[in-house]
Amino acid sequence: MRISIFVYGTWGDIRPHVVLGQALQETGHEVQVIASPGYEAWVRERGLGYAPLSADVNTFSKENAHLMDQGIIQQLKTASELLKPIMVQMGLEVLEATRDTDVLMTVEFGMALLFDILRVNRLKAIVLNPAPLNITSEFPSAMPPLPNGFPFQAAYNRFTYRFVKRMGWMVMGGARNQIATDHLGLPKSKLKDYQQFLADTPALTTVSEHVVKRPADWPEHFQITGYLFDDDDNWEPPQDLVDFLAAGEKPVYIGFGSMPDSKPEATTRTLIEAVQQTGKRAVILTGWAGFHAENAPKNVHFLKYAPHSWLFPQMAAVVHHGGAGTTASGLRAGVPTVIVPHNGDQPYWGRHVQELGVGTAPIPRKKLTADRLAAAIIEATSDQMMREKASQLGQLISAEDGLSKTAQVTQAFLANF
Numbered sequence: 001m002r003i004s005i006f007v008y009g010t011w012g013d014i015r016p017h018v019v020l021g022q023a024l025q026e027t028g029h030e031v032q033v034i035a036s037p038g039y040e041a042w043v044r045e046r047g048l049g050y051a052p053l054s055a056d057v058n059t060f061s062k063e064n065a066h067l068m069d070q071g072i073i074q075q076l077k078t079a080s081e082l083l084k085p086i087m088v089q090m091g092l093e094v095l096e097a098t099r100d101t102d103v104l105m106t107v108e109f110g111m112a113l114l115f116d117i118l119r120v121n122r123l124k125a126i127v128l129n130p131a132p133l134n135i136t137s138e139f140p141s142a143m144p145p146l147p148n149g150f151p152f153q154a155a156y157n158r159f160t161y162r163f164v165k166r167m168g169w170m171v172m173g174g175a176r177n178q179i180a181t182d183h184l185g186l187p188k189s190k191l192k193d194y195q196q197f198l199a200d201t202p203a204l205t206t207v208s209e210h211v212v213k214r215p216a217d218w219p220e221h222f223q224i225t226g227y228l229f230d231d232d233d234n235w236e237p238p239q240d241l242v243d244f245l246a247a248g249e250k251p252v253y254i255g256f257g258s259m260p261d262s263k264p265e266a267t268t269r270t271l272i273e274a275v276q277q278t279g280k281r282a283v284i285l286t287g288w289a290g291f292h293a294e295n296a297p298k299n300v301h302f303l304k305y306a307p308h309s310w311l312f313p314q315m316a317a318v319v320h321h322g323g324a325g326t327t328a329s330g331l332r333a334g335v336p337t338v339i340v341p342h343n344g345d346q347p348y349w350g351r352h353v354q355e356l357g358v359g360t361a362p363i364p365r366k367k368l369t370a371d372r373l374a375a376a377i378i379e380a381t382s383d384q385m386m387r388e389k390a391s392q393l394g395q396l397i398s399a400e401d402g403l404s405k406t407a408q409v410t411q412a413f414l415a416n417f
Helices: 011-026 037-045 057-063 065-069 072-097 108-120 153-171 173-183 191-200 239-246 264-278 308-314 324-333 346-355 370-382 384-398 402-415
Strands: 002-006 030-035 049-052 103-106 124-129 203-205 222-224 252-255 282-285 300-303 317-320 337-339
Touching: 002 011, 002 072, 011 030, 011 037, 011 324, 011 402, 030 037, 030 072, 037 049, 049 072, 072 108, 072 173, 103 108, 108 124, 108 153, 108 173, 108 191, 153 173, 153 191, 203 402, 239 300, 252 264, 252 370, 264 282, 264 370, 308 324, 317 324, 317 370, 324 337, 324 346, 324 384, 337 346, 337 370, 370 384
Parallel strands: 002 030, 002 103, 030 049, 103 124, 124 203, 203 222, 252 282, 252 317, 282 300, 317 337
Antiparallel strands: none
């Protein structure tokens, strides 16, 4: 079959999807990745086809770091307005790129944009979820859970998924409707049709079953398949990093990856102050926020890049934003986690690592202070039970082959199309 994988996000989004694309192509399928131009050479080096997106959501995020300072409702409203022309352009490019495609694979949020295009190009679909997004009564989605003992827990849990789906549908509404009415000659699609589409469409949750157990109320076409790791085994560390790691006890990693920051200098000071309060050593990732310090203390090392698979096992604990990929790498490394969620599914992962007993309570980005972060780091590095649970979970995840299972389940879905 001819398969297109639509990825509009960061390196953390594209890498697992490309790894899956390679595995599917090795079984005889023809796979192309639809992504921003910055990824073209890398995708082609992996032997996959490539179709371009002229717009880049990464650039948008960096140029609009101030959105992180807004409340979630305002964030969604502003992002919806500013992203509309970008998403319309993306949708039209996917429309053309998938004229000869049989199957489209993308995240649920992407399906909300491409819903009408799927029908026009007569595409079969498989949803790729980096976090559990299929409705279940067993646990809530990204929204906070009800306190223990509250009635109607199951009904509330199901509601949280419907709410998240409705929000995704609304955020993509302006772009999706413009594509439908101005370019496809179609009326605006209805939410109930989209909800039915998601209920009927195969969905892969690419998370370890040791981290999220498959709900008993899911139908067979909703599966949890395991993490899709892409390890950079040929990477060589810079000498200054090697020297820093060898100079003392294991440090703590701190990094917020692709999360921008409207006040990077102030946040850098907060991170350094927290480290100094703990008396620990730290490796701080500069990331999209641009964290840096001209005269960093000797116990703090700033780093532009290192593969999580190489770096995280050498840490005493990892502090990060809670992106699905970074969370997966931290859990596999077998060290305690501190999550500072910014948006999206990050609050869910922050809550879940605490529930698993392998991390501290999350610190929402807007509530991040040096005192809170220092307390969390001390807890993560001194709680023996947490360290043991993190180590045990890491061993279980390391023993899995999520890529093979994901490819096998995908093959089974494709065989039924």
